[in-house]
Amino acid sequence: MPQAHAMQPGRQKDSRKAILDAAERAFADFGFGGASIRAIARDAGVNQAMIHYYYQNKDLLFSAVVERRAGEINDRRNKALDALFDNAVPTLEELVEALLRPTIELGHDVERGGDAYARLIVYFNNSADERSQRVAEQNYDPIARRSIDAIMKVLPQLGRADAVRGYLFAISVALSVMAKTGRAARLSDGLCDDSNTEETVSTVVAFACAGIRSLANGAAGTRKD
Amino acid sequence: MPQAHAMQPGRQKDSRKAILDAAERAFADFGFGGASIRAIARDAGVNQAMIHYYYQNKDLLFSAVVERRAGEINDRRNKALDALFDNAVPTLEELVEALLRPTIELGHDVERGGDAYARLIVYFNNSADERSQRVAEQNYDPIARRSIDAIMKVLPQLGRADAVRGYLFAISVALSVMAKTGRAARLSDGLCDDSNTEETVSTVVAFACAGIRSLANGAAGTRKD
DNA sequence: TTATTAATTAAACGTTTGATTAAAACTCAT
DNA sequence: ATGAGTTTTAATCAAACGTTTAATTAATAA
Known part of the structure; x- marks a missing residue:
């Protein structure tokens, strides 16, 4: 289970935020169906499994954004x-x-x-x-x-x-x-x-x-x- | 090559129109990326290859709609x-x-x-x-x-x-x-x-x-x- | 240090995607 | 009925999809 906020500020990159930012751009540019988890992960600079680790699935990611x-x-x-x-x-x-x-x-x-x-x-x-x-x-x-x-x-x-x-x-x-x-x-x-x-x-x-x-x-x- | 308008009216089902109608609903409901050629073909009651036969690809289908x-x-x-x-x-x-x-x-x-x-x-x-x-x-x-x-x-x-x-x-x-x-x-x-x-x-x-x-x-x- | 937990990774899962093919089934003038 | 042209079909392609897994690294607490 992912922790809500585990790292001290600045110590490591905040993958959660990077994912939200990239997902925001992708959903805005291509719509929900046109945005792909793989492309979002690439754009955010994180492994694609991190998206499910933090946000479970594409629907909940959309809601979180x-x-x-x-x-x-x-x-x-x-x-x-x-x-x-x-x-x-x-x-x-x-x-x-x-x-x-x-x-x-x-x-x-x-x-x-x-x-x-x-x-x-x-x-x-x-x-x-x-x-x-x-x-x-x-x-x-x-x-x-x-x-x-x-x-x-x-x-x-x-x-x-x-x-x-x-x-x-x-x-x-x-x-x-x-x-x-x-x-x-x-x-x-x-x-x-x-x-x-x-x-x-x-x-x-x-x-x-x-x-x-x-x-x-x-x-x-x-x-x- | 598909013909522009080959059948006399009423003689056979117009697949072209059925495809456009189904595609219109799909694009409206799910956006371009969320609409699938397969679902459109199913909804139109035609074989999925018919869509490429008449409209070449998804982009041109969208334009035609x-x-x-x-x-x-x-x-x-x-x-x-x-x-x-x-x-x-x-x-x-x-x-x-x-x-x-x-x-x-x-x-x-x-x-x-x-x-x-x-x-x-x-x-x-x-x-x-x-x-x-x-x-x-x-x-x-x-x-x-x-x-x-x-x-x-x-x-x-x-x-x-x-x-x-x-x-x-x-x-x-x-x-x-x-x-x-x-x-x-x-x-x-x-x-x-x-x-x-x-x-x-x-x-x-x-x-x-x-x-x-x-x-x-x-x-x-x-x-x- | 060791035990525990959180974060990250590469690989693979089965499914679905848009697109192509070659053969079959029609239509219809001759 | 024949044959040319149009429409339809089932099967298949490689690629991309969302998601899951097991293993690994990094950080924290005891």
């Missing part, structure tokens, strides 16, 4: 929500930014491998298979429910179904930026940058907030331009 | 754009609906297998790997460029980079509905339906248009609710 990052992201989101609702009711912009910023910032943190995890979120968030929905449910449903409740407090005229839609739409817009497919750059002939974190946050937040407010106004609004 | 649907969708989008800009400049709502409706309607057409293709679009649209970007570029970049130009005609104050962002954000919102992950139903305790095509179109169009307009107003808008 997600859990490592989700904890950090949701801690930040929860603390931001605590602060926002401490005294009064925040604006919709403040709320949406609190929800999206942690993920966007991690996605821009290339040195910590956050870009790979961002692509991995995009992957399982948009996949209907049981495994993807399991990690989404376990790691992101609690904060999602809290966020939806928060949206309804900020916009009381919004029904629950529309609050859910608004939350999911906002997430999907934010994730579309983080997929890093290169399509935006291709279609804009390099004009779209997306490397500036603050610009990305403010653009996505503005888009999402305007969209969410349109749900409150009902789909009746017919405009003239 | 996408091309079959993309042609139909983009024909509809192009015709709608022709009609909209025939006499005057349309509203943003008319334009965005013209762009999103064909995909949303196909995604709701379960009998023709449109739901599986919808999930497949979500898959390759959000994947950064070379194969996914190749099919996206070949099948959807031309209509995307035309759509972006159209957005700039409707909202002249919008720069090209923001028009690209607006288009991609709108698409991502529409696709988030079609991923059929079950997450919306889960988070809303069944309140969110998404089976009503017209309701989905009007909700997504309203959200996307409000968002696109927010890009035109600049990210400066600070509101008070």
